[in-house]
Amino acid sequence: MLNQRVQTFGVHVVLIAYSALAVGPILLVVMNSFKARNAIFGAPLAPPNAATFSLVGYAKVFGASHIGTYFTNSLIVTLVSMFLVLLFGAMAAWALTEYRFRGSTALALFLSIGIMVPIRLGSVAILTMMREAGLNDTLTALILVYVAQGLPMSIFILSEFIQQIPKDLRDAARCDGVPETRIFFEVIAPLLRPAIATVAVFTIVPIWNDLWFPLILTSSDSTHTITLGVQQFLGQYITDWNAVLAALSMAILPVVAIYVIFSRQLISGLTAGAVK
């Protein structure tokens, strides 16, 4: 009995220590972003107080960068990509799981190549294509690439999900003579809502956080995403610690807020997706 208790205590000590290691650096950056310069260096581990509190870093970030534009761009790119990945992905997953036709297995295999092979390796040709199509330095170019990147994984996840939907649902509709397109959009699509969290973890988070494609496909401030914008700001103001810490915190806080709100769905989506 005592042994059991000592063991449980030990497990908690290890988990608390690791949790501190995971969250400590993030906390340190956010905390110091609200402090004056001499307090950042004088007592890095102390939380801000009335004497050390300062927003000078944030004022610098807002004044010297187009952070609002970057944020809006990231939001547009991520949301439009997410919508298209889910729509096209669900339609394709439905066709591949519900109907059998010649070549359907080959097509499913073809679509799954992208799960393992990173689309980045085609960057040289992607840049040429976008230049020729006049899409260079547009958000459309980013969206097209991200939809292509996200589709294989979302088709895989949504196929697994569609297979678990009871067959009687669509068969009943078919007996009533409902056309196939309406069966998908009115019967099946609404049932896919719980799968969105899983798709989001695997395809949406990487889009928001991506540095590579904004770096090679966008060149002006008006098309930079938050990840690239902050990266360039940090490179430029590397010696201004207030500004750097504030820019880092502004990139961290929205993600942490959304993560904390949705963590239950995200993590259950992740573990559910991993089961297959």
Next chain:
Amino acid sequence: MAEPLSQVVASMPRARFVGLMGLFLGPAVAVYTAFSIYPLIATMGLATYTNDSAGGYHFVGLTNFVTLLTDSLWSKPFWNAAKNNLIFFCVHMLVQNPIGIALAGLLSLPGLKLKSLYRTIIFLPTMLSVVIVGFSWNLILSPLWGVAEGALKAVGLGSLFAPWLGLPSTALVTLALISVWQFVGIPLMLIYAALLNIPDELVDAARVDGLGHLVLPTIGLVSILTFVGNFNAFDLIYSVKGALAGPNFASDILGTFFYRTFFGNQLQLGNPTMGAAVATVMFFIILAGVCLYLFIVQRRLRRYAF
């Protein structure tokens, strides 16, 4: 009730069925083919050309690959990046995955309290951008700020401190450990999910060796995901060390080498055809890893069948 699906499909005119499949599959197949598969193939094609200063392209066969692998101007940085990439991968396999497995084991202990809180906190860094994580650690490890040094001094290990990110001997491993810190949540979650799916009776009966057997496929999956992710990594090195992956290319990996070759930098002009050749080599490295994984999985499946 007969099979309604086959009835509906069988009674459907062929043209209508083709149209229906076109409607459902068309958008996904079109976007995926145009912006993922075609660029990959076109990049490999471009790798067999060379471009002159006037912008013309000439077919040169496999010359770019021979240059990349044998001309010391190219082969030295290439093999340096490949070697560093392998070290980067080994650090992940030796540190990230064992820690992930151990934490997953602890979290799946029956009756453990605060389980979901620990899970949420430990997975948090994985959600952040690599750029943000890289910069944050850059500050924390900086001798200017002195946080890491202070922390070591507090436990009496102050003499161990060094500007790890700045030294040629430690920069690469330090960057790999930052990446491990960020992505330990992925093996943790995958193994945790696998452990949850093992029925309790089996856990009691099988104990250690049997459990290993049941989790092995997930460890294989974690390994291949790590491999693909590492041999395609770029963001972390680029944001902490820049395109030159210093000091003196000590932290250069294939992703940063590809970027420099393709876009150029302070030292050289960008070269799209050599960049395409580097991307093609990276493609074959990743393909080899994936094939090895599929081969091993396939063999295991066959062993179970008999």
